[in-house]
Amino acid sequence: MKAKTAQTGTVGQAIPRTEGSAKVTGRAEYVHNLQLPGMLYGKIHRSTIAHGRIRRVDTTAAQALEGVHRVVTGEDIRAAVSDPHYGPAFHDQPILAFEKVRYAGEPVAVVLATDPHVAEEAAARIVVEYEELPAVFDEVEAMTSKAVVHEVLKPAGTFPDLKHLQGRRNTNVALDYRLRRGDVEAAFKKADHVFEHTFRTQQVLHVPLEPFVTVVEPGESGVTIHTSSQSPSFVRIEIARLLGWPENRIRVKVPYLGGGFGAKLYIKLEALVTVLALITRRPVKIALTMEEQFYTITKHAATLRIKSGVTKDGRITARACEVWWNGGAYADIGPRVTQKSGFTAPGPYDIEHVHIDSYALYTNLPPAGALRGFGIPQLVWAYEGHTDMIARALKMDPVEFRRRNLLVNGRPQATGTVMKDAAIDTVLERAAARMEWGKPCDPGTGTIRRGRGIAIGFKASISPTTSVAIVNLYADGSCALYCGTVDMGQGSDTAMAQIVSEILGVPIGSVTVVHPDTDVTPYDMATLGSRSTYHMGHAVRLAAEDARDKLMALTREVGLSAETAPIRDVFRKKYGMQAGNIVGTGTFIPTYTPTDHDTGQSANVTPFWMIGATGAEVEVDTETGQVRVTRLVNVADAGTPINPRIVETQLSGAAIMQLGFTLSEKMEFSAGQCTNASLAAYRIPGMLDIPPGIENEAVESAERGGPFGAKGVGETGTFGVSPAIASAIEDAVGVRLMSLPITPEAVFRALRAKQGNPLKDN
Amino acid sequence: MIPFELVEPRTLREAASLLASGDPAVRPLAGGTAVMLMMKMGVLRPARLVSLRAVERRCSEIREADGELRLGAMVTLSALERSPIVKNLAPVIVRASRTLSNVRVRNVATVGGHLAHADPHMDLPPVLIALGASVTTVDPEGGRTIPLETLYAGYLETALRSNELIAEVSVPVQGVRRAAYLKCTTRSADDWPALGVAVVLDTEGDAVREARIVVSAATDTPTRLSAAEEALRGARADEKILRRAGEAAAAAANVVGDEHGSAAYKRELLRVYLARAVKQALASKG
Amino acid sequence: MSVGSKTIRFTLNGEAVGAEVPPHWNLVELLQNRFGLYGARESCGQGLCGCCTALVDGRAVSGCLYLAALADGTRVETVEQPAAGGGLDAVQKAFIECGAFQCGFCTPGFVLMSRKLLDENPDPTEDDIRHYLSGNLCRCATYPEIIEAVKLAARLRKKRDATADKRR
Known part of the structure; x- marks a missing residue:
């Protein structure tokens, strides 16, 4: 711990998580654990009609x-x-x-x-x-339905691309995003083949095991909101707006989260509990039950129509995508999903003519928001299914067909943004190599048939967003990082501490990460969209560098040698005792060029790209339609990982979550009422459901714009899972499923239909 | 949940007399998992719960008597799973127990509660019916013996009166009979089954002398499939016979569709699983 | 709605304790409201996820489905029970070493269940582990790491036992 920092080499190491001991002893802090004197509990009465x-x-x-x-x-x-x-x-x-x-x-x-x-x-x-x-429930019907969910549209004003919707009436369209590049119609006419397919995804739920919980304490001059939120800064600003108060009267504190996955963003219970606390002048707690989570925020069901023009030698020349997102009754972040995901709807392919229409729709279902991928898994489901079906129709190997069309660095994506630091080709090749794609696959015998599939997807980061960090170096050389990133299980506390440790040259145990507390920790847009490692990672790096530079200056000022003097001696010499602080700050916002409203074009649409591919091997029971995934290979471009083990766990966890969305999870509705709002009736994967073989790999890669070459990874593992499994099933038994989830019954019915003997309901 | 009175009688008879006949607000509580779930959902709002936890010790015993396996009503499912006596006398029960709900539920749920709850998705009723089990009950006046096969009256309904409690289950030992229980889950491995099939076969050489086949989960109550049993009687269980048995089962069973699958699909599952269960039973050592 | 509270006495993490409990409280409410122990926590509320796992007389139970009043006269252990000799036990160490948790909400349940598994079956196969832990859910899906951690804990426990044998 010398004043002149030697690199500790902490970054890049698979060190164990810093909060391990607290979590394995049950002592980690969650809002769930908070009880206050005089506290009132709130229980919600909910609408019984749609x-x-x-x-x-x-x-x-x-x-x-x-x-x-x-x-x-x-x-x-x-x-x-x-x-x-x-x-x-x-x-x-x-x-x-x-x-x-x-x-x-x-x-x-x-x-x-x-x-x-x-x-x-x-x-x-x-x-x-x-x-x-x-009422209206279906997203395509909502386009023209006479049932209108909101009398008038009221954009928040934060997003310039929603301004044109202000005051619009008699519509359920909460955003009509479009992208136009080249001339698809002319290209379709010229193409040797044109393919068109329609895919569907279902409404599903995040299911954090810690259900939403908020506790609000009213104080003399303001309120303190303890909440299981991924976005403490947003909560403060939005509550301030609702109450007409300045930000400084609202304090938002967030300890660990028992899972978030995009559910705990923006405002969930916070506004309600704050107003209840203000009305009663008592602390109020609302902790939802698991059932109530089904009525709070969900993932968009979507209908996706995709059409491609292809040359006879397998080059995709044109692609038109139409996507209808079922946003439920309140927009939440749906319009962002519609736009941010919308522009990657053609997939990671180099296509000259592209035409995208992406619609956010209001319906009378529980609201849909962000869920681990911001709409990307729905899109990949469609474009990779479509891609595989084209390869099959052209009798081309599906990996080879992808190779011919892959978007590589230096080429423009559909928005016109030129790809950089995106290892799309490496990710595909590593997945294919791990699957031994060149060798034939055992097709199985009797009633058990085997097959394999591969799929690749990509995602832009949300932009432009800001992160601010503060590093407070104490007089004994230990320090605290004040950081608004919420550790909801992704390991951000550890990764951020690694960055500080690396730059200040102090052991990781000397770095305390102060959890979000808006009175203490500075602004951060939110913990979402795999943005934290890149955005907050940069801010933390800058704050630590600022502290280091100030320490150097102080060392010089007091006349000590930076090479030999311990940090504590520098402070002692300056202040005559163990006293004082050095405070370093860092602010990061990447550059961004807004997209053109009419064409969706932008020269700089994202600070970085995430790429994920999945290879799946399956066994299909031809007598029952049951699918067993025997192997799941997840390959990603995560830049250069700060902590490789955490990256691997993120990839694997995301892939298994998506496995649930692929094979079993679905919110069922009757007249708009969810009929399976419990974990007994809505099944998430357990130990017996995970494939015996799960492999994860972050390919050799570096994001030149990222801190230490790193970029985000929280969502990447989800991208390819569903279409890889669908393609593996087709490989095994020759049927293509176009809707999620792929239930045994759906496979069975498809098999019977293929045999010309459809299953009759009577 | 709302408060209630919790009483802990020392004998089953006393418990039965505390269950004032006809009052749905007074309910017995054995392991309590199902009762707790129903209370939490608000479908059960008891004024009084009669806990059976403190009743006679013999209600928690597993023993052999008169060529039968006797299971006290308060025997937990995990005790059943680990019992050398059960493993010896009816190994199919032990095999079925491993995938029954989860360890924590098995640690508290009891044989009597499991049978009396009458949820058709439960695993042991089809197995025990196929083995030919019966239950002995206690009520304030005395008690009776009911073949398990006739215990079930409908979805969550039994022939038990409200002041009648299961005291013991008598299971004819499996002996040389070959048995299997297969269940099919359609959403996650740990899901409630879409279908359960229990098969107990008396065999002679490679032919089936007598078969007892019970379907569960796909029907409102666990149901004997006599037509399928008939198709197997005296026959060698080759593909043709198994197909015939499967057809007979699918035609006879009153299969209902639900979130686990449509009725049409479950009938197909029944055909397939019936054949597989027979094959597995024939391949087993007991 | 406060009728019928009852005083119960039991052993909690090795200490004799008493508490007054309403009849409709479950074990999780008892631990949280009377003893400030939050390691057992209700999540699914249906005994399916294992977040509320506690040990009663040495058996793992779902605290959310266990009436608090029935804890009278029993021995209750929670994840907060310190390991023999203090510090972390083999399972906890293995969970940290293998990175077998993410958000940590389900972790106490997995730790207790893994401990019970190894008590009953010191040398479990992967299939044994999957079956024994199938009633615990981890939405972060840290399952592969948990399986590895249980295997490591089995090795650590054997090593500990071997050392203890040598000392004897």
Whole structure:
């Protein structure tokens, strides 16, 4: 720990996570663990219908129950907050429904009591009378439906590309994103072959095992919000806007999260619990049950139509994509999904003529937001299925067909942005090599047939976004990093500490990562979209470098040798005792060129690209349609990993999560009511569901713009899983599934249809 | 959940008398997993729960008597799984236990509760029916013996009266009979089954003398498939016979569709799994 | 709704304790509200995910489906129970070494279940591990690492036992 820092070599090492001991002893801090004196528990009464006017909310029976402190309705919220609508893209979501409900499960009233059992019992006694309105559930129907979810569109103003929607009426379209490059129609006419396919994905759920929880403490001059949020800075700014307060009266604190996956972004319970705490002047806690998570935020179901013109030697010359995103009743971040993912809809291929229309739709279903990939897994499902089907039709090897069309560095992507530091070709080749693609695959015998498939996808990072970090060097040479990145399991605490350790030359154990606390930690856009390693990593690097430079200057000032003097001696010499601090700061925002509204073109659409490929081997039981994934090979370009083990765990975890979305998970609805809102009825993968062989590889790569060559990886493992499995199934038994999830029954029905003996329901 | 009175009688008879006949708000509590789930969902709102935890010790015993395996109603499923007596007398039960729910549930759930809950997705009812088990009950006046096959009246419904408790299960030993239980899950490995098939075969050489076949999960109650049993009786279980048995089963069983699969699909699964279960039983040593 | 609370006495992580509990509380509520122990936590609420795992008389149970009142007279252990001799036990060390957790919410359940597995079966096969732990869910899907950690813990425990034997 000399003043002149020697590189510790911490970056790039697979060191164990810094919070390990706290997690294996059950002592890690979650909001879940927080109980405050005098605290009230809130339980929510939810809408039982998908769309309707609220005629009357009868709270008499609830209020009469012994132990009930207060019942709060949407009208009470309105009395406290003049415009109680929030949202990152549109100010469309009311804190509690008033006048109308727009989905079954929407919060309508809250009961507050010191005993949560009392609150729950009372919430069940609330009676709401509705006048039902026609509802719309399907995203394609929503384009033209007479049932309109919102009377008028209210863009939040944060995103310039939504401004044109201000005040629009009689529409469910929350964003119509378009990209135009070249002339697809002319290219289709010239093409030797034209292929067109339509794919579907289902609505699924994040299922963090720590359900949403928020505790708010009202204080003399403001409020403290303890919340399981991935976006503390957004929470502060949005609550400040709702209340008309300055930011400094709102303090948002976030300890560890028990999983997030994109669910815990923007405003979830925070606005509601804050207003309840202000109304009652008591601390209030709302902790959702697992069931209630199904009514909070989900992943978009989508319909994707994709059409390609191809030459007879296997070059894709033109591609047209139409995507309809089922956003549910409130936009949340859906319009971002529509645009940010929309522009990669043609896939990681070098295609001259591209035409994309991507629509965010309102429907009367629970809202959809970001889920580990921001729409990318839905798109890859379509474009890689389509790509495989074309290769098959042309009797070309699917990997070879991809090779011929791959987008390489130096070539423009559909937006016109020239690809850089994107190891698309390496990722594909490494996946193919691990799968031994050149060798034939055992086709199986009898009723068990084997097959394999490969798929590759890519994603841009969200841009332009800001991260700020502070490094506080103490007089004994240990230090703290004040960092707004939320560690929800991805290991950011460890990676960020590694960066500080590397730059200051202090052991990792001397670096404390201070968790998000908006009174202490500086601004960070959010922990989402695999942005933290790159954006916050840069800010942390800059803050640590700033502290190091200041330490050097101080060392010189007090006349010590930077080569030999320990840090503590520098402080002692300056302040006469162990005293003082050195504070380094770092701010990072990448450059960005906005996309043109009419053509979607931009010279600089993303700071970096994430690339992920998956190879799958499957066994299909031809008598039952059951699919067993025997091997899953996940290969990614994650730049140069800060911590290779954490990167591998992220890849594997993301792939297994996507395996659930591929084979089993689906929210079922009846008249808009989710009918499987529990883990008994909505099955996520367990130990017995994971393939015996899972391999993960981050290819040799460097992101020149990233800290130490690193870039994001949290979502990458999800990209290729679903289409790789579908292609493996086709390879095994000759049927192509176009909708997720691929249930045994779906495979069985496809097999029977192929035999000309479709399964009859009677 | 709302508060209730929790009582812990010392005998089953006392427990039965505490279960005031006809009052749905008074319910017995054995391992409690199903009761807790129903209370949490709000479908059960008891005024009084009668815990069976403290009843006679013999209710938790596994023993052999009169050529039968006797299982006390309060025997936990994990005790069953680990019992050398069960392994010796009815190994199919031990094999079926391994994939039954999960370790924690097996640690507290009891044989009596498992049978009396009458959820058709449970694993042991088809196995025990196929083995020819019966239950002995206790009520305030006395008790009776009910063949397990006739215990089930419908989805979550049994022939038990509200003040009648299962005391013991009697299972004819498996002996030389060959048995298998197969279940099919369609969403995750640990899911509730879409279908369960239990098969117990009396064999002579490579021919089947008598078969007892029970389907569960796909039907509202675990159901004997007599037509399929008939198709196997006295026959060598070759592909043709198995196909015939499968057809007979699919035609006879009152299969219902649900989130695990449509009725049409489950009928196909029944054909396939019935044949596989027979083959597995024939290939097994017991 | 406060009728019928009952005083229970039991052993909690080796210490004799008493508490007053309403009849409808489950074991998780008892541990959190009366003893400030948050390692067992309710997630799915249906006994499927294992986040609420605790040991009652040495048997793993789902705390969310276990009535607190029934803990009367039992021996309850939670993940907060210090390892014999203090510090971390073999399973906990192996979980850290193998990176067998991400968000950590399910980890206490996995730690307790893995410990029980190794108590019952000191040398489990991968198939044994998968079956025994199939009732614990990890949404971060750290399953491959957990399997490795259990294997490592088995080796660590054997080494410990061998050392203990030598000392005897």
